[in-house]
Amino acid sequence: MKTVAEFEIKYCQFLDAEGNLAASAPPLARDSGELLKMYRFMTLVRAFDTKAVNLQRTGRLGTYASCLGHEAAHVGVAAAMQTDDVLAPVYREFGSQMWRGVKMASILLYWGGDERGSDFSAARQDFPYCVPIASQMLHGAGVAMAMKIRGEKRCSVTYVGDGGTSEGAFYEGLNVAGARALPAVFVVVNNGWAISVPIGSQTATKTLAQKAIAAGIPGIQVDGNDVIAVRHTVGEALERARRGEGPTLIEAITYRLSDHTTADDASRYRDASEVKEAWTKEPLPRLRAYLMKLRVWDEAHEVALKAECTREVEAAVDEYLSAPQPSTDAMFDHLFARPPKSLLEQRELARRYAGSAGH
């Protein structure tokens, strides 16, 4: 028998958990301006996330999916994108959204149960959250298909979770993107868990990156807690896509340091020791340590940044909390461009009974 196909999967890390830089690091690792910008965003995202969980716990936000521990993956991906690329998120990629200009108040509005949160003031072509797991894979492919048809130098970037790689739509998206050499990048955020199901129970595959092989496209693993590696890998994949060479699957390895959502209790199914270990690899301290080594950061900067982030987050929370309650018309007015008569009648009915629940 002869071998008809072989593959290997590469793993990319430049900044280790202690903040040591590998000799192979790209020029980005010396661009302190960019690194500082990413660090600022990661810190802001952390502050936002902490506040959002707190709002939920105090009854001022609905169920919320924390992004704790994902800051480097999310910020790194968005930082590699062009403004006119299109992002298709899952539901916890706040770092990417915020980098792309989505307001924290919008994110809160959505998780506070108001559809206006998905009407972004920036990144107007980006997709809203995609709760039905993995279905966004095909939207990302479709967006890239449109870009390709028009010969544009734009790309789509689509997120999916490790659990999401089990859904049919995951494979369908990868396959069509490969078959048509679409300008698409797919980022699997492997945070180890899909609610209570660990990755080892989700699939027998050694890496999720190798799921690319069956679609005939490149797959690569990256340390998702190393923002330099994430940004670099996604950047290369985007360049490749813009050159017309087709899609890439990137598996970013990170860890869900929080419960799945505020409705979940991970202590039911996950060892505290695993979480403790994961905290030693989380993304912020290593970048901070590296920036300090570069002598572009110190304790005073850190204190000032934290205060600035708190102010920004508080301002966003104020904006969110002062958003007026939507009227019942909001259920009806955005369903169709031309609402049918029957719907307008129902809108009247809803007005008549607005607020009658519980009476």
Add this chain to the structure above:
Amino acid sequence: MAKVTMIEAINRAHAWEMAHDPTVVVLGEDVGINGGVFRATVGLQEQFGKDRVQDTPLAEGMIAGLAIGMATQGLRPIAEIQFMGFIYPAMDQICSHMARMRNRTRGRLTCPVVIRMPHGGGIHAPEHHSESLEAMFAHHAGLRVVCPSSPARAYGLLLAAIRDPDPVIFLEPARLYRLVKQEVADDGLALPLDVCYRLREGSDVTIVTWGAMVSDTLRAAEKLEGEGVSCEVLDLATLSPIDHDTILDSVAKTGRLVIVHEAPRNCGIGAEIAATVAEHGLYDLHAPIKRVTGYDTIMPLSRLENDYIPSTARITDAVRETLAE
């Protein structure tokens, strides 16, 4: 007798049947160590092992398809779908195969499967977590659709669904999971499928409803009693096939019909009930039939969900209107 919530009653029905029928298996997302996101299957994996209570990979089409294969081999799978909004990837398997296998093979292969899932809103859950899609299933031949409205009926109807030789879609009103406790004997006794349950006798108007709307309807009936209106309340319980005989008998007595459901009005199960009464009971009616339903909109996010779900005020007004005719 112990007082239990609906979610506990559902858990007990699983445990009873698994202890008494070794062919019963449970599969779904997070049903094992986590016991399901609502805890319906809590403790089952410990008690019955990982072969009989399986956390599956995250894929609803896979869950339904696996259940078909397992069922044709003589197992009785109970599959949990985490929320109703995530049923769509499974629809191909359910509608193209599960519902049709008996008919296609003239009874050679069958699918005694239960697919359970939360139903409806009112728990401030995120997007796609609060849908009421019963009509979508009812429209497919070969499926039974069941929806309990109390802990006792959840226990008895779930046992009946597991023992039924055909696929049953079992819809669990999420709003009722922990709302009330009720004494439920853990005696393995099933309740009959395919029949309505008369929850309240009355003479002026028949109200047909199911699931979470049962409690709102009973509250409305009580209020109306204070105004001297006598309501007969029927819990549909099996949404497909519908027990039209009981409804027609009741309408023959009261002469008025109000149908209450949380699902959208357009092509909802209320339309089927109304059409059948129009066909077979028109001359018994003293007033036009009324429907009180969710609107033909997308289930809104939590800020407006209580304005979407029919209120007691809407029910009492509809009854008063039929009486004014």
